[in-house]
Amino acid sequence: MYLTACEKCILKSYYGLGKTIRNVRKYHSENSFGFKRKVEKVYNVPEEVLNSRKEQSNFYRLVSAYKEHAHKSADVNPVSLAKSLSAVPELDFKRYGLNECDIVKFENILNTTKAEGTVAEAIDFLNESYNGHISAEFAYLESEEEREWFSRKMEELQYVELDSETKVKLATNLLLSQNFDNFLAKKFPGLKRYGGEGAESMMGFFHETFRLAALDDIEQVVLGMPHRGRLNLLTCLLNFPPARMFSKIKGNSDFPAKYQGSGDVLSHLISSTDLQFGEKSVHVSLLYCPSHLEIVNPMSMGKTRAKQMMAKDGDYGNCSGWSDKILNIQVHGDAAVNGQGVNQECLTLSRTPHFEIGGTIHLVVNNQVGFTTPSERGRSSRYCTDLAKMISAPVIHVNGDYPEHVLKATKLAFEYQRKFRKEIYIDLNCYRKWGHNELDDPTFTNPSLYSIIKSRGTVPDMYFNKLKEEGILKEEERNKIVDENWNWLEQHLKASDNYEPEDLAYKKQWEGITQAEESITTWDTGIDFDLMTFIGEKSVKTPEIFEIHPTLLRTHVKSRLSKVADGTNIDWSTAEALALGSLLFEGYNVRISGQDVGRGTFSHRHVMLVDQSTNNLYIPLNNIHPNQNTFLEVANSILSEEAVLGYEYGMSVENPNNLIIWEAQFGDFFNGAQIVFDACISAGEAKWLWSNGIVILLPHGYDGAGPEHSSCRMERFLQMSDSKFDKVDGDNINMQICQPSNPAQYFHLLRRQMVRNFRKPLVIIAPKTLLRLSACTSIFADMAHGTSFKPVIGEKQYEGPSITSILLTSGKHYYSLAEKRHAMGIKDTAILRIESFSPFPTLELRHEFSKYPNVKSVIWCQEEPQNMGAWSFVKPRFENMIGKKIKYCGRKTSAAPAVGVGKIHRQEAEDIVTKPFFKDFY
Incomplete structure (x- = not known):
């Protein structure tokens, strides 16, 4: 009597064959495919016992085949084009050496009250369980418990x-x-x-x-x-x-008239x-x-x-x-x-x-x-x-x-x-x-x-x-x-x-939140000096038994403690920690998600620390005070943009008291989630009255990285904005698009999302090189009570009748222009920073330009190619609302956001910060 290794295992498992097998001789024989397989010759076991056990083993194989393959021939298609159900070879009982009249044991194999029966009876039971109008795929489940549970439930259904x-x-x-x-x-x-x-x-x-x-x-x-x-x-x-x-079918709105929205x-x-x-x-x-x-x-x-x-x-x-x-x-x-x-x-x-x-x-x-x-x-x-x-x-x-x-x-x-x-x-x-x-x-x-x-x-x-x-x-x-x-x-x-449509918006947890007004409001988003110091210290405090990375101990912990002690040189990550910590302190929950957001793409954030000995995680901001009932959730996500951002959008529309932040690893990574921006974030309130305050961080800046990872394609977001170009914007725009140029501005933007009584999505054109630029720092006074986000930042040292040229710019490009101006000894040119594109800061620009009576030339300066960036957005709004012509200085039009050749990049970078200071721009 010869048994395959597979059959032997089954018999040993179910009938204790291993106790009866003696004098086993191993050799190889060729099967029908010409491949050698190991078989075992068994002696001293009665032939009828082995036949019975082999028959039972083959029956078990048939049952397993039904559980794994019956779905292929199940009658689950109500409009099948096939004349008959396709045959499944694995379900042929003859394949396993069985006859319909063979008596086999059902116990512990089939979920039936009968202890045994014929193969034909078993096949009827199996067809009813797995091969009828309902079938299932579950044999691939990794958990044996789940497979057995599912099998039992399928057989009980009949x-x-x-x-x-x-x-x-x-x-x-x-x-x-x-x-x-x-x-x-x-x-x-x-x-x-x-x-x-x-x-x-x-x-x-x-x-x-x-x-x-x-x-x-x-x-x-x-x-x-x-x-x-x-x-x-x-x-x-x-x-x-x-x-x-x-009413909707007849063309009427499904929103009450008091709400502004386009419907769906x-x-x-x-x-x-x-x-x-x-x-x-x-x-x-x-x-x-x-x-x-x-x-x-x-x-x-x-x-x-x-x-x-x-x-x-x-x-x-x-x-x-x-x-x-x-x-x-x-x-x-x-x-x-x-x-x-x-x-x-x-x-x-x-x-x-x-x-x-x-x-x-x-x-x-x-x-x-x-x-x-x-x-x-x-x-x-x-x-x-x-x-x-x-x-x-x-x-x-x-x-x-x-x-x-x-x-x-x-x-x-x-x-x-x-x-x-x-x-x-x-x-x-x-x-x-x-x-x-x-x-x-x-x-x-x-x-x-x-x-x-x-x-x-x-x-x-x-x-x-x-x-x-x-x-x-x-x-x-x-x-x-x-x-x-x-x-x-x-x-x-x-x-x-x-x-008359029922008013269903802004109920339950959204009570107290409303749609934004057509007017512009300024919100005090500053906090006490003592609170800044307290949160700054707590943001890097770890348990006594916690081994922090030695580099972080020096560059992150000790450096931050020194900064908050002095209240000066506040960098980007510290300002972020102060904003998030203060919101937690005030009773809001905060969640930041994205790829490696715990430490930050540029290793600057480190709100989540890892014990170097135990690999345990620790979030200092979740331990601001003993009875803290709010928390910072740091969700290092899978390498996905579309699903993750859709997930975060779902969280943000559920509860206005949660600050939801999604950070792209690089700014252009957002394009994997373009559907979420188009269909939800930019239009959700207009279509559905779904307000949300989600924050999108898109690292942006030209630093020689090549076509990808330089630009966050701000032009796409500006195109989605409903910011006006023929009248002053109010707060009731579809989303805010801002490019803060210093840490205090970023601090105020984050806090403003929660402090206001309305919610708007915020797209932040976030920095890369500014994260550690020594010139890009703030002081506590910039974030104290009575301070707020500034849509435009002017220059007090460059004002008055002596100024004949104004450069308008945004973000990190300001620092490059200011450095070049200093190097060239230019005294008659002021540089104004637009920090908010949407809403467009018309009133603030008018106020700033009132300080310059003798301006002959206004130039928009940007890093991006002319067919990208903010140029096409700024030009009509500036000229219509400010009443002055504006010229362009930046890279030439291009198919790609940036070049991939180092020499060309360096030459372009030099040209765009030098040309606006030449008089041929007048």
């Missing part, structure tokens, strides 16, 4: 029966969704509504998830969802007034509501969703974490645990879930420190087509959900034609997330009835698929007929459900003509 009440509720939700689509189709036939037709079973998923969440004492569900079926969910389950929706399209509407299930309730927040597919997902994760932090049942400063009271759900389209890289980034984030939220339940509404692209052309993998394997997340595949199976899949997914606090996916296989939208003709590109779709009945009707046959629902009961809902929608349609 015994789960829904009660009549649950079935009626499920049928009702499906019928209401269908009826809503029919109503809109009749009343607004030309409307693109992105209905749920073909995917109505998702309503079963939503209702069951919300119900289970309430029963499990989850307080809040944060839901990120694209447009497909969104309106159905809003009106059928999330208490959204149809009158508000119909119908398919992006939201709801925030309490749902009641018996004596339990849960709050569900459906987030706004830009049309940039999937970008809502990191937003929903960030918003979930911010809510978890408010629940305060985890140590978030040290990233220990998460709240069990807040659940994140994400809904995806099949083409987008694997096509949009932000999803891979989100999965990478999902289990990392300071980003983990305890697992998300993912629903993929698998329409089997992306816009008009068939699924087989939309990906390289078997399933659209294969990205789940990158973090060993299980996937449940379910046929959307079988709503009860969808509920079972939902319950399984919920239980897994609750038990293991990890990601899980439900792949809901369904279809779109009308194509990409209701005005589309999908037969142009998918004639075969839509031939099947048009010839079949609807899911709600098929399920009702099933319940009708079971005697659970009658025709008159169905008619009552549909007619009452139709009449209800008719009433709301009539009411929509006079509908």
Whole structure:
């Protein structure tokens, strides 16, 4: 009798074969592929015993094959183009030397009450568990506990029966969704509504998830969802007034008139509501969703974490645990879930420190087509959900034609997330009835698929007929459900003509925050001298038993203590620490995230220190005083921009009392997150009334680094700004874009974000070389009470009638120009710094120019090429508002932000600081 090594291991594991094997002789034989394999010859064991054990071993292999491969042939596609399900060789029992009539033991192998049975009976059980209208991928899970748990639950599903009440509720939700689509189709036939037709079973998923969440004492569900079926969910389950929706369809604003905003399209509407299930309730927040597919997902994760932090049942400063009271759900389209890289980034984030939220339940509404692209052309993998394997997340595949199976899949997914606090996916296989939208003709590109779709009945009707046959629902009961809902929608349609939008903005934790005014306000953002000294000392204080790096001890700790003792030579990192520490002291939380933000890209920040002996982390600012209840969260992120910034945006829109800072490693790294800037940060308040005070730090400056990492592309942000060029700006602009040129200015900008009674995004064109430039320092007096951010910085030593030329500039370029002016002995030229581009500092510039009656020439000086930087933004505003012509001095137009040749860079750097002092500019 010969056993392969694999078979021997199985037998030893299950039947103690190792105790009976004696006199084993090893040799090699060739298999059918010509490769040699090791086999073992076994003596002194009765032939019938070995045959029985081998048969049992082969049966175990068959069971394992079903768990791993049955999903490949499962009947989960309601509109399959294939005539029959594809054969899966691994599921052929003959492959394992078994006969249908063989008696095998079920105990400890199958989750059934029978101790043994035939192979045929086992195959029926396995097909019912793994190869029917619901299947799963879980064999690749790294945890044996999770694999065994999932296997047991899958085999239990066939015994789960829904009660009549649950079935009626499920049928009702499906019928209401269908009826809503029919109503809109009749009343607004030309409307693109992105209905749920073909995917109505998702309503079963939503209702069951919300119900289970309430029963499990989850307080809040944060839901990120694209447009497909969104309106159905809003009106059928999330208490959204149809009158508000119909008013929107008729062209009216969904905001009260007192708010300024441009609004958004119908398919992006939201709801925030309490749902009641018996004596339990849960709050569900459906987030706004830009049309940039999937970008809502990191937003929903960030918003979930911010809510978890408010629940305060985890140590978030040290990233220990998460709240069990807040659940994140994400809904995806099949083409987008694997096509949009932000999803891979989100999965990478999902289990990392300071980003983990305890697992998300993912629903993929698998329409089997992306816009008009068939699924087989939309990906390289078997399933659209294969990205789940990158973090060993299980996937449940379910046929959307079988709503009860969808509920079972939902319950399984919920239980897994609750038990293991990890990601899980439900792949809901369904279809779109009308194509990409209701005005589309999908037969142009998918004639075969839509031939099947048009010839079949609807899911709600098929399920009702099933319940009708079971005697659970009658025709008159169905008619009552549909007619009452139709009449209800008719009433709301009539009411929509006079509908006044409800004021839902700035409630709960946002109480006291408002939209900014059209006027300009100045805020005292200074603090006491004693507080500056106290925080400065605390910002570098470590425990007695803590081995700090010797270089940092000298350049960071001792240097800072010396500076704060004197109140002079305050550098960039010290000013930042004073700003963050003072905000923590005043009761705000602060979070700074990005790549290596703890020490800073340029090794300047060091708010997070590492013990050189134990590798333990320590954040001094989290230990300002013993009873401190606010904290600085330092989130060194993965190498991602899009998902991380989307995450931080989600955190910032949740709570106005959290200062959220995202720092790009270099300024141009932001372009990996351009969607977040375009769709959310720059336009979120105008579209959705979502105010936020997120701070974006973009290191910028030309220092010979080459085309990349020199420019943060400030021109792109300036182009996104709604700062006026024909009238004085107020505070109510979409976002602030500033380039502070000294540490005190940076200090005031950070504090101003929290001190004001409104929130605006702040893009800071941050320095690199200025971080350690000796000329770029501040003193305590610049940050004391009564001081504030200055939109324009003038020069007192260069004022009056003797000045005939003014150079306007910003940022580090000022120091280069001032150094060259000194070297050349120039006395008749003043250099003014614009610190704020948006809002444009019209009043401050007018005030400064009033000091120069004899100016003949005004020159804008910048490091960037002429087609980049602030030139095209400054010129029309300066000339329109100040009334003077302005000339340009900087690099020539260029395709690349900077050159990559050292000699050329040095020559350019010399030219742009020398030319503006020549008289040919007059």
